[in-house]
Ligand SMILES: C[C@@H](C(=O)O)C(=O)SCCNC(=O)CCNC(=O)[C@H](O)C(C)(C)COP(=O)(O)OP(=O)(O)OC[C@H]1O[C@@H](n2cnc3c(N)ncnc32)[C@H](O)[C@@H]1OP(=O)(O)O
């Protein structure tokens with residue numbers, strides 16, 4: 502794993518949170534993107550080499566909607582940048598981690614993503630992401 506690519510934060514109202522994080526970070530979000538497959542509308546802020554990803558649910562069965570129901574707003578996941586997501590999935594599977602999707606899926610910001618179940622990682626939802634078109 503090469504660096505923390507982003508920290509995902511579940512929010513109830515993306516417009517309000519965009520304003521809040523712009524005030525907090527002293528800069529605007531550099532992009533917004535809807536990811537249908539995950540049921541999320543996202544926005545991204547660049548902080549050094551790492552990003553903050555704000556996530557709002559777009560439908561009731563979105564992981565973000567469920568998270569808000571159970572736990573309210575807050576840090577939802579940590580995403581690590583990996584060079585080869587297939588190799589990393591194999592390494593982590595062999596090491597005993599519970600992979601939620603072994604086949605990488607479309608993420609935001611030109612990424613392929615895989616999630617690990619928080620029950621195998623001390624309660625932290627971990628995302629692996631690999632830049633597409635390598
Ligand atoms: C766009 C993309 C990108 O960056 O490119 C994204 O980030 S998309 C980000 C949105 N997509 C995802 O999160 C996809 C992967 N996530 C999932 O598949 C799901 O959200 C799970 C992580 C499996 C949780 O689903 P669900 O709550 O239905 O499962 P469950 O009822 O079995 O929950 C099992 C336990 O995990 C806890 N749990 C749920 N979400 C959690 C989270 N984010 N962090 C830590 N713990 C979490 C629940 O409270 C529960 O704890 P107790 O057992 O103690 O009650």
Ligand SMILES: [Co+2]
Pocket residue numbers: 507509554578580628
């Ligand atoms: Co993410």
